[in-house]
Amino acid sequence: MSEKVNVTDYFIGITFDEQLNEAEKNYFNILQEKSNFLILLFNDHIDLTALRLQGNIVNRLRDSLNAELTALYKVNSSNQKLLFFAEGFSTYFGFGLKRRNMFISTR
Numbered sequence: 001m002s003e004k005v006n007v008t009d010y011f012i013g014i015t016f017d018e019q020l021n022e023a024e025k026n027y028f029n030i031l032q033e034k035s036n037f038l039i040l041l042f043n044d045h046i047d048l049t050a051l052r053l054q055g056n057i058v059n060r061l062r063d064s065l066n067a068e069l070t071a072l073y074k075v076n077s078s079n080q081k082l083l084f085f086a087e088g089f090s091t092y093f094g095f096g097l098k099r100r101n102m103f104i105s106t107r
Helices: 007-042 048-075 080-093 099-106
Strands: none
Touching (some): 048 080
């Protein structure tokens, strides 16, 4: 006996893919912004105002991406693309937290 696939199931799958693609864009955007932050640190003269502003941008984007990945992790925690970005997030923005510790409360 085959079960009928509900239209809602298709909608969840399509929405998940769209949100994952948006998270991918945001992931690479925050990597660029973090790179810009680090470039400010390598200057001979460090402009503290620019450093603070760039740090605030990175922090805001980091929090937003964390929320996106957490929401996606609740829907499908075994998606390979999501796992790649979650691992990258924990490596580059997790400040010592492991991926499983960052998303453990979402399972």
